[in-house]
Amino acid sequence: MSALHDTTVALPPGLTVCDVAIVGYGPVGMTCAALLAQAGLDVIVVEQHPQRYAHSRAGHLDGETMRTFQRLGIAERIELIARPMLCWQLVTAEREQLATIRLGESGSGWKADYLSHQPELEAIIDSRVLELGGRVIMGMTAEQVSQDADGVRLTVRPTADPEAGTRTIQASYLIGADGARSFVRTTLGIRREDLGFSANDELVIDFEHHDPDRDLPQLPDVYQVLDPARPQLAGRWSGGRWSRWEFHAVGDETREDLDNEETCWKLLATWGITPEHGRIDRRAVYRFESTLADRWRIGRVFLMGDAAHTMPPFMGQGMLSGVRDAVNLSWKLAAVFAGEAEETLLDTYQAERAPHVRALIDASVAVAETALLTDPERARLRDDALRRGELPTPPRFPRLGAGIVRPETAEGAVESDGRPSPQARVAFGTRVDRLDQFLTPGWTLVSRHAVPEELFDARQRRLLEELDVTFVHVTPGDVPDAYLDIDGEYDLWFRQNGQKAFLQRPDGYVFGGVPSVDQVPALLDLLVDRLVEHGWSKPQLGVAA
Structure with a gap:
């Protein structure tokens, strides 16, 4: 390719x-x-x-x-x-494992x-x-x-x-x-x-292996090396035949000191990597920023x-x-x-x-700032805390700000509002696939139980028609015309979030969820308010004919 x-x-x-x-x-x-x-x-x-x-x-x-x-x-x-990135390990210079962190969120299939x-x-x-x-x-x-x-x-x-x-x-x-x-x-x-982020230069090396199948026991996955003498990152798999290293500049090293092939090979040698293993595809020196x-x-x-x-x-x-x-x-x-x-x-x-x-x-x-500590005493305190299991709990990925989403202050607002909706494997008839594969992108109401049409008044039915809302009933039960929750992941999500239905936006984010299907009509009324407030102008939006 x-x-x-x-x-x-x-x-x-x-x-x-x-x-x-x-x-x-x-x-x-x-x-x-x-x-x-x-x-x-x-x-x-x-x-x-x-x-x-x-x-x-x-x-x-x-x-x-x-x-x-x-x-x-x-x-x-x-x-x-x-x-797949199976884990991100925080290790000492001697490769003592201090902690393992997973980044990102699952639930997207x-x-x-x-x-x-x-x-x-x-x-x-x-x-x-x-x-x-x-x-x-x-x-x-x-x-x-x-x-x-x-x-x-x-x-x-x-x-x-x-x-x-x-x-x-x-x-x-x-x-x-x-x-x-x-x-x-x-x-x-x-x-x-x-x-406000300021740091020294970082040398990034992308390495192409001659033998992609070669085992490198010194580099099983991704290591963040918490070495105050030189913080560094090493990743074995960057695709099928690539690895990556990042070395923090220390002391009075200049960009010119870092950005030459001899320096790269010396640093790679500390990982047991030589020209026998492959070639340096790219070396570059960065200074990262936050703006x-x-x-x-x-x-x-x-x-x-x-x-x-x-x-x-x-x-x-x-x-x-x-x-x-x-x-x-x-x-x-x-x-x-x-x-x-x-x-x-x-x-x-x-x-x-x-x-x-x-x-x-x-x-x-x-x-x-935690990974790049170069002060030996502060680094020692950090490492001791990690050994005691005092790894800060990563915050949940943030939700969307104000817009086409139920406000955080609204009655019934829950943690799942404004965050990516779950996606998991489902079956419909004899076909098994991720749920999105059955749907056309658009507004979707996903529910644990069937949502009776008689719940909606004429205005709400008009809204459902104009937004072309797709109804998806996902259940572990053997229910005609419903999607079978093959792995039980939807059922688990509903139980963990205390919800029975959620309204999914065209981009796969949750507008809002409700603890009972009887509350879906009220959620639709709130959706109309948010859409109208932000300029949705499809004629007669949510107004009965």
Whole structure:
């Protein structure tokens, strides 16, 4: 499978029109383009580089992200090039195990965590973008953004020929998915808040093995080495034939000291890795940051991924947060284009996503500050606490901020509101699959017991019809026309959360849950209130004919 991507579409001189233009074709821009194209929108992506980057940067996937790839029809292909991350072990310099941590959340129908080699991942997403009709223009640099009440104009120029004439893309909306140094963000004058993480440089080494099947007992999975002399991370499986190491700069080491092959081999030798085992595919020195843009939308222009937020990589949530951005914004843009909502719905994008990502930035900074201790006494106290089992309980992944979700202060609000809905294996007739595979993305009511139609009044029935709500009855029982809860995971989720039904948004997040199916009508009334408040305008929403 090629790791590169030549120009797919030529952009002619003059004006080219589309629904949505995206600047930046990394994994976040790719995923957003695929989701929008899947929704039937005409999407153009411009990328300043002539080919996709041939080396890995991010590598962590979680179950929620795999569920997004499942929606795009590529999860099984990605599963072949990724490897489950079974555990993250905190160890001393002598490899004494102090603690084991699992990151991410299960419940999405996949393993909680995976590791992959980014070029292989991008090749699969890129292929899907093209299959869905997205137009990808490589080697084109964005130079100017302007907008008015009717649309956005993006001026671009061939990167390799600065003397060439410019081209113009006219779009209804534009998304800046162009990384931490975002041209789009800078052009709009959007400020970023520095959230205070500071650390030394980190040398990252991606290593390709000559024999991928070779056993490395010194590196069974993923080690975070809590060595005050040099904090480091080592991961055996970054896809099928790759490993990754990250070494913290110490003392008076400079970037130049770290960024040379001799240094890399000396550091790898401490792990028993020599040129006999393989080759260094990439070495790079990073200085991680934690930032959050104060505005993610100005008019018809949006920021996404690293253009909107950056975080240290110690929870592996940077790229995944960008994918969540893409999922959140794509279904709302699709609703606006379909005439179901006014543009004010798009204000809920930042309102929902920014608090979520800020909580993950804070958690990532906390993990980083613990892992990177170089003061020997503070490190000793940390290690002693870990030996006593005093590992802080990881906080539950944050919920969405205010938007199309039951407010935290509303009567009946529960912990599962504003979080990803569960997905597990079910059977319908003789077919067995993950539940989403039976459904068309949209509003879905999932219940432990059948929900009688007579519960709803005329207004609520009109709402169900206009939103095209799908009813899903999942049960361990032998019930005609119901989905069989093959592994009992839905039944367990309902019992653990004290719920009997939940209303699932088009992006797979829970709007709200209820402890009895008799309370579903009241939940629908609350949904109408939230939709109307945020610009849902489908004619006669929830009003009886």
